[in-house]
Amino acid sequence: MNRGKRTEKQMESVRRRSKEGGNRLAAVGMPMDADCRLPKVTVVADRFARVEHHTGVLKLTGCCVRLFSRLGIIRIEGEGLIASDMDDDLLQLDGKVKSVTFE
Amino acid sequence: MKLWKYFVGYVNISIEGEYPEKLLNRLITEGVALENVERHERMVTVDIKAPDIKKLRSAAHGCGCGIHIIKRYGFTRIRRKLVLSRVFLVLMLVFAAGIIAASTRVWMIKIDTVSIPEEDIKSTLNELGVTAGIARSSIKNSEIAHAIAADPRVVNAKVTLNGVILNIKISESGGVFPELDGEGASNVYADKDCVISYISVTSGRAAVKKGQAVHKGDLLISGDLSELKEGFFTEAKGVVYGEVLYQVTATAERKRPYPARNGKSSRVVSTVVLGQELFLSMPYEKYELEERGCRTLNACIMPVVMKEYEAFELTEQMLEDSDEGTSERARLMAQERLADMLPDDADVKTVKTNCVENEDGSVTAVMTVTTIERIGV
Numbered sequence: 001m002n003r004g005k006r007t008e009k010q011m012e013s014v015r016r017r018s019k020e021g022g023n024r025l026a027a028v029g030m031p032m033d034a035d036c037r038l039p040k041v042t043v044v045a046d047r048f049a050r051v052e053h054h055t056g057v058l059k060l061t062g063c064c065v066r067l068f069s070r071l072g073i074i075r076i077e078g079e080g081l082i083a084s085d086m087d088d089d090l091l092q093l094d095g096k097v098k099s100v101t102f103e
Numbered sequence: 104m105k106l107w108k109y110f111v112g113y114v115n116i117s118i119e120g121e122y123p124e125k126l127l128n129r130l131i132t133e134g135v136a137l138e139n140v141e142r143h144e145r146m147v148t149v150d151i152k153a154p155d156i157k158k159l160r161s162a163a164h165g166c167g168c169g170i171h172i173i174k175r176y177g178f179t180r181i182r183r184k185l186v187l188s189r190v191f192l193v194l195m196l197v198f199a200a201g202i203i204a205a206s207t208r209v210w211m212i213k214i215d216t217v218s219i220p221e222e223d224i225k226s227t228l229n230e231l232g233v234t235a236g237i238a239r240s241s242i243k244n245s246e247i248a249h250a251i252a253a254d255p256r257v258v259n260a261k262v263t264l265n266g267v268i269l270n271i272k273i274s275e276s277g278g279v280f281p282e283l284d285g286e287g288a289s290n291v292y293a294d295k296d297c298v299i300s301y302i303s304v305t306s307g308r309a310a311v312k313k314g315q316a317v318h319k320g321d322l323l324i325s326g327d328l329s330e331l332k333e334g335f336f337t338e339a340k341g342v343v344y345g346e347v348l349y350q351v352t353a354t355a356e357r358k359r360p361y362p363a364r365n366g367k368s369s370r371v372v373s374t375v376v377l378g379q380e381l382f383l384s385m386p387y388e389k390y391e392l393e394e395r396g397c398r399t400l401n402a403c404i405m406p407v408v409m410k411e412y413e414a415f416e417l418t419e420q421m422l423e424d425s426d427e428g429t430s431e432r433a434r435l436m437a438q439e440r441l442a443d444m445l446p447d448d449a450d451v452k453t454v455k456t457n458c459v460e461n462e463d464g465s466v467t468a469v470m471t472v473t474t475i476e477r478i479g480v
Binding site for chain 2: 057086
């Protein structure tokens with residue numbers, strides 16, 4: 001329980017720092033995705049999703065994929081989802097993508 | 104991409120357990136690239152590269168997941184099996200030895216002939232013992248060629264051994280030395296009088312030598328080869344160059360037309376503005392000017408100069424030319440005539456011009472040119 005609280009605190013800290021980092025990047029005229037620590041989700045129509053800079057897989061089913069990232073958990077919902085390519089930094093999903101949410 | 108995957112080799116595995124994502128995370132942490140990860144209730148199927156199979160065992164340890172290899176794809180396994188197999192190695196050695204042994208023999212005989220039947224040539228070869236399968240070292244090209252050339256229909260036989268193929272090219276009497284209609288042979292004749300400076304015969308027999316003087320119509324290359332073999336004629340071909348002499352004469356009259364004043368004249372005025380001289384009017388077509396006066400008008404914005412001239416009308420009159428001028432005209436006339444006479448490919452070797460003054464004062468130029476040019480038709 002205590003461990004869970006710590007994690008939540010840490011997550012808040014990371015989120016805050018990431019937001020500040022993003023603001024700093026924006027202040028010097030650089031794009032937000034120049035910070036390679038932040039996750040980058042690319043969705044093409046509803047047939048393809050690409051998640052860069054994830055930190056692990058929490059759940060992988062045909063209708064829901066949950067991934068760890070520095071900003072928290074990324075939840076991708078859809079139908080017939082298959083991870084066509086996967087390594088320690090990138091995950092490529094084929095199938096019908098319905099929603100992407102940050103939990 | 105799939106072809107490359109197949110070449111490298113990949114394995115389709117199934118991961119069964121309570122929490123297969125844990126194993127997936129371990130695998131990607133260890134640098135294993137996963138492909139086509141698909142969930143089937145409690146089981147996940149994944150494609151991984153064949154070399155990454157070794158990492159599966161260590162990653163699965165303590166994960167609570169069971170791993171099963173569903174199918175292997177690609178060449179890797181087959182190739183490894185074949186290379187390790189002793190039978191395969193022996194077979195490879197036997198195959199290589201067979202190839203080496205086979206390459207020491209002749210396996211094909213190609214006969215290039217036009218009208219002589221191949222069977223006749225083959226029968227000659229059989230008599231010599233030359234058949235498919237004979238050792239390359241036992242073949243003597245000159246002997247085979249000589250035996251084939253014994254046939255009266257054969258003029259020449261060329262035998263070459265190219266790898267495991269024996270090529271026989273036969274020149275027949277009607278092929279290389281075609282008998283021509285009419286007089287029996289076609290010859291090359293001189294088309295002008297000349298001295299032969301170079302002769303090269305491609306086909307036939309040379310009838311002249313270098314340095315020999317020939318007249319138009321003389322025989323240069325003969326196609327009659329009956330001296331070598333009775334009744335044989337060929338189309339004479341070759342290149343013949345000869346020294347040809349050209350002589351041209353041209354006479355120039357002493358008097359020639361010159362523009363001269365005819366006595367008519369009139370006053371003309373010109374205006375010079377910014378260096379440009381403009382004549383207001385000119386009464387004659389051909390004229391000669393003599394300046395009479397010049398006045399500058401300072402009252403204008405720009406300086407303007409008015410010039411006054413005396414214009415004399417000129418008409419062509421026959422006047423006597425100098426000796427040099429007459430000779431030069433005669434030489435030029437001769438040169439023009441010569442240019443029309445010389446063929447385009449003629450290479451001029453020497454040019455000599457001699458001018459002679461006639462009794463009436465006219466000059467005759469005699470131009471002698473020696474050229475090297477191709478002759479023979």
